Amino acid sequence: MRLNVLAPACSALLFFLQGVDAQVTVYGQIPLKETISQSNGGTSTASVPAATSTLAAYDDTVLNPPPIPDPAPSTAFTLSIPAVNTSVTGLSIAHSTDSFYGFSIEMSLLTEVLGRNSAYMQPIFLNLMALIARRGGRVRIRAGGNTQEFATYEEELLDANGYCITKQSADSENPTETPAVIYNMDMFYLFSNISSLVDVAWFLGIPFNDTSNWRLAIAEYGESILGDNLLGLQAANEPDLYVDHGRRDEGYDATSYFGEVQELISVINADVDIPIKNNLVIPSVSGQWAPELVWDTGILDACINSLSALAVEHYPNNNCYATYGTGSFVDPQTIFPDYLNHTSGVSLVQQYLNSTSIAQTYNRPFYMLEMNTASCGGFPGISDSFGAALWALDYGLQMAYGNFSGAMLHVGGQNVYYNPFTVPPTNESTYHQWTIGSIFYSALVIAEAFGTTGTSQIMDLGGNDGSIYTPQYSIYENGNLAKIALFNYITDESGASDYNATITIDGGTVPAQVYVKYLLSDSVSTKNNITWAGQTLGTKYTVDGILKNDINVVTIACDTSANTCTIPVNAPGFALVFLTVTESDFSGVTPFATTAYTKTINTATVDPSVLATSNGHSGDSFLVVGSTSKKSQSGALGMNDMLKGGSVLLLAVAWGAIAVLFIR
Numbered sequence: 001m002r003l004n005v006l007a008p009a010c011s012a013l014l015f016f017l018q019g020v021d022a023q024v025t026v027y028g029q030i031p032l033k034e035t036i037s038q039s040n041g042g043t044s045t046a047s048v049p050a051a052t053s054t055l056a057a058y059d060d061t062v063l064n065p066p067p068i069p070d071p072a073p074s075t076a077f078t079l080s081i082p083a084v085n086t087s088v089t090g091l092s093i094a095h096s097t098d099s100f101y102g103f104s105i106e107m108s109l110l111t112e113v114l115g116r117n118s119a120y121m122q123p124i125f126l127n128l129m130a131l132i133a134r135r136g137g138r139v140r141i142r143a144g145g146n147t148q149e150f151a152t153y154e155e156e157l158l159d160a161n162g163y164c165i166t167k168q169s170a171d172s173e174n175p176t177e178t179p180a181v182i183y184n185m186d187m188f189y190l191f192s193n194i195s196s197l198v199d200v201a202w203f204l205g206i207p208f209n210d211t212s213n214w215r216l217a218i219a220e221y222g223e224s225i226l227g228d229n230l231l232g233l234q235a236a237n238e239p240d241l242y243v244d245h246g247r248r249d250e251g252y253d254a255t256s257y258f259g260e261v262q263e264l265i266s267v268i269n270a271d272v273d274i275p276i277k278n279n280l281v282i283p284s285v286s287g288q289w290a291p292e293l294v295w296d297t298g299i300l301d302a303c304i305n306s307l308s309a310l311a312v313e314h315y316p317n318n319n320c321y322a323t324y325g326t327g328s329f330v331d332p333q334t335i336f337p338d339y340l341n342h343t344s345g346v347s348l349v350q351q352y353l354n355s356t357s358i359a360q361t362y363n364r365p366f367y368m369l370e371m372n373t374a375s376c377g378g379f380p381g382i383s384d385s386f387g388a389a390l391w392a393l394d395y396g397l398q399m400a401y402g403n404f405s406g407a408m409l410h411v412g413g414q415n416v417y418y419n420p421f422t423v424p425p426t427n428e429s430t431y432h433q434w435t436i437g438s439i440f441y442s443a444l445v446i447a448e449a450f451g452t453t454g455t456s457q458i459m460d461l462g463g464n465d466g467s468i469y470t471p472q473y474s475i476y477e478n479g480n481l482a483k484i485a486l487f488n489y490i491t492d493e494s495g496a497s498d499y500n501a502t503i504t505i506d507g508g509t510v511p512a513q514v515y516v517k518y519l520l521s522d523s524v525s526t527k528n529n530i531t532w533a534g535q536t537l538g539t540k541y542t543v544d545g546i547l548k549n550d551i552n553v554v555t556i557a558c559d560t561s562a563n564t565c566t567i568p569v570n571a572p573g574f575a576l577v578f579l580t581v582t583e584s585d586f587s588g589v590t591p592f593a594t595t596a597y598t599k600t601i602n603t604a605t606v607d608p609s610v611l612a613t614s615n616g617h618s619g620d621s622f623l624v625v626g627s628t629s630k631k632s633q634s635g636a637l638g639m640n641d642m643l644k645g646g647s648v649l650l651l652a653v654a655w656g657a658i659a660v661l662f663i664r
């Protein structure tokens with residue numbers, strides 16, 4: 001029955017359609033060792049039957065928004081903002097031409113999200129990455145996580161269905177019972193083929209489970225196949241949790257880690273198949289060790305010539321009790337307000353300011369390589385709410401202000417609440433499309449806030465008497481005030497908590513008008529009805545990676561003689577004010593929403609020249625330009641089309657992943 005959907009012309013592909021797995025795989029953070037035994041083998045990876053209604057990624061929990069704060073912040077305030085960057089103290093470093101938010105994808109999930117091999121890429125994934133890349137430049141993707149530690153290269157194709165990454169059956173040697181990931185050469189071609197279509201670059205990780213027998217294939221092939229699209233190789237993932245996870249003996253500490261990194265460096269330096277010797281990323285600690293514990297070993301002075309970046313990983317909370325029965329119960333409704341004020345991002349970044357400053361001293365970028373609302377899957381009602389979108393946006397801007405160079409939102413499986421995007425469950429994938437998580441919008445908005453000039457610097461303004469409910473930021477491009485970001489965390493249907501921010505430019509004059517894009521929803525609790533400048537990616541199971549609805553950029557006239565622009569901001573809501581653009585600058589961004597394809601027969605052709613030229617910023621149509629008629633779509637799958645040299649087809653495959661097929 002599944003094969004009927006793909007049907008006639010594609011018998012050549014049937015090979016790829018065998019062995020449909022009616023299970024979904026569960027991925028999450030590993031709970032601590034002692035708690036694993038209590039919970040009878042809590043694991044980071046396990047299989048459960050697919051049951052849409054109960055899968056976390058599709059959860060419909062809606063919490064109550066927190067009450068209006070008392071006292072409420074002022075609903076009318078003025079921000080006097082310097083015209084040029086040289087008049088600002090405490091401005092951030094200039095942010096690069098890469099998008100600030102990227103994505104961290106668990107290694108065992110890669111084929112589900114990216115596509116099963118280099119010939120089968122998920123077009124919806126490509127569309128989503130293109131949305132970000134076009135606004136904010138190259139998208140950083142970290143392919144790794146707990147599953148990178150045991151990952152092993154094998155030469156032959158591992159799976160009759162053409163998957164370039166497979167999983168070993170559970171390994172009793174492995175204390176966390178995470179099945180080892182096995183990958184072949186095609187994984188690197190999958191990455192590089194994606195990079196050739198959309199501006200995406202990769203962080204990979206060197207397995208650290210066995211430091212006497214390093215498995216460096218990931219570095220050797222990563223460097224040779226990905227070239228400049230390899231951003232760095234993690235030397236360890238959360239080494240501060242190795243003892244808790246049973247991967248190192250008691251007593252393993254930052255000095256032990258330093259020793260292992262030195263051993264790794266000497267092995268890399270002796271490996272002629274790794275031509276680039278300075279691409280390691282350390283220490284990726286999760287917060288159990290302060291980064292200072294690692295810096296204090298002297299690792300930076302000793303190893304800096306082998307390092308391309310410094311990084312940490314961190315989650316502000318965990319939901320391990322609900323997931324694994326460990327730790328203590330956390331009530332989502334009770335902690336929802338923790339995500340709905342400016343203090344959260346500020347205090348999360350505070351602990352890393354010394355380290356981002358040290359990174360500048362050593363002239364290396366500092367990344368948040370893995371983050372999200374909460375580990376062990378996030379929280380129902382919080383992680384995919386509009387409130388979380390505001391939180392991730394504020395936190396991301398705060399990281400940028402604190403001189404992080406980028407952060408990667410973690411993508412888990414079907415059983416987490418926090419995914420920025422989720423592939424449909426296997427047995428529903430012929431009729432369901434992807435689901436977008438609210439924090440994807442945060443990545444989209446930040447990309448637009450920083451743009452692609454490579455000169456964006458950001459300042460936390462602290463206006464409105466420093467109200468934690470109405471944070472604001474200014475952004476400079478090429479040294480000039482270019483954008484202003486305004487938040488309102490309060491939910492108030494009555495409109496009484498909407499505010500007006502009056503902007504006045506210190507050492508300059510406001511333009512005759514400014515343009516404003518709003519990120520809006522009805523309440524901080526909602527999961528649907530989230531719009532960015534009037535456009536949306538759609539509700540669950542309907543996302544094809546293309547923004548829907550007409551773009552709505554609001555023009556606001558300023559009073560140039562009074563040097564003021566008054567910007568209204570909804571409660572809740574977020575406004576991005578553009579000061580230096582003209583209306584025509586938005587026209588290139590307008591037609592993102594092009595022809596969508598119907599979801600039952602997921603077929604459409606793609607013009608390869610569109611793909612080729614859209615690798616970057618300002619192309620205004622992208623990817624799926626399919627017919628909406630079922631009949632002609634089937635026609636698109638004809639053998640003739642498939643055999644056209646170099647043509648690219650989007651294929652509906654019955655197991656659900658829509659794939660891009662490249663035929664040489």
Ligand SMILES: *[C@@H]1O[C@H](CO)[C@@H](O)[C@H](O)[C@H]1NC(C)=O
Pocket residue numbers: 022023049050051052425427428
């Ligand atoms: C998907 O499959 C699982 C069993 O593997 C089943 O419980 C679930 O109901 C299925 N979903 C649908 C919509 O049929």
Ligand SMILES: *[C@@H]1O[C@H](CO)[C@@H](O)[C@H](O)[C@H]1NC(C)=O
Pocket residue numbers: 075076498499500566568
């Ligand atoms: C905001 O400005 C608008 C337009 O001037 C005005 O109608 C509204 O009352 C103002 N709201 C507040 C809270 O000041």
Ligand SMILES: *[C@@H]1O[C@H](CO)[C@@H](O)[C@H](O)[C@H]1NC(C)=O
Pocket residue numbers: 149150151152173180209210
């Ligand atoms: C490390 O992982 C590899 C691949 O899963 C496995 O073969 C090896 O035995 C592991 N080594 C240790 C020391 O756990």
Ligand SMILES: *[C@@H]1O[C@H](CO)[C@@H](O)[C@H](O)[C@H]1NC(C)=O
Pocket residue numbers: 118119186189190192193196662
């Ligand atoms: C995709 O990868 C294959 C290697 O498997 C390569 O031959 C092909 O040219 C690549 N396609 C693109 C568009 O890069």
Ligand SMILES: *[C@@H]1O[C@H](CO)[C@@H](O)[C@H](O)[C@H]1NC(C)=O
Pocket residue numbers: 291292293295296354355358
């Ligand atoms: C910053 O980190 C360095 C290296 O660990 C340490 O020596 C120094 O005391 C720290 N400074 C602050 C202010 O924490």
Ligand SMILES: *[C@@H]1O[C@H](CO)[C@@H](O)[C@H](O)[C@H]1NC(C)=O
Pocket residue numbers: 337338339340341342343344347
């Ligand atoms: C604001 O957020 C912080 C950190 O998340 C939390 O500790 C605090 O309780 C929140 N404040 C209010 C008033 O909700």
Ligand SMILES: *[C@@H]1O[C@H](CO)[C@@H](O)[C@H](O)[C@H]1NC(C)=O
Pocket residue numbers: 090091092093353357360401402403
């Ligand atoms: C970010 O770096 C700049 C340039 O070094 C510095 O002036 C600024 O104080 C730093 N910001 C923070 C919050 O540490």
Ligand SMILES: *[C@@H]1O[C@H](CO)[C@@H](O)[C@H](O)[C@H]1NC(C)=O
Pocket residue numbers: 085086091094455457477478479480
């Ligand atoms: C101001 O911006 C210019 C252009 O981006 C840059 O070269 C300069 O370093 C910036 N100055 C400060 C103090 O940030």
Ligand SMILES: *[C@@H]1O[C@H](CO)[C@@H](O)[C@H](O)[C@H]1NC(C)=O
Pocket residue numbers: 522526528529
């Ligand atoms: C979306 O917003 C509209 C108009 O505000 C409202 O009628 C509708 O119920 C909302 N839908 C959801 C799913 O929240």
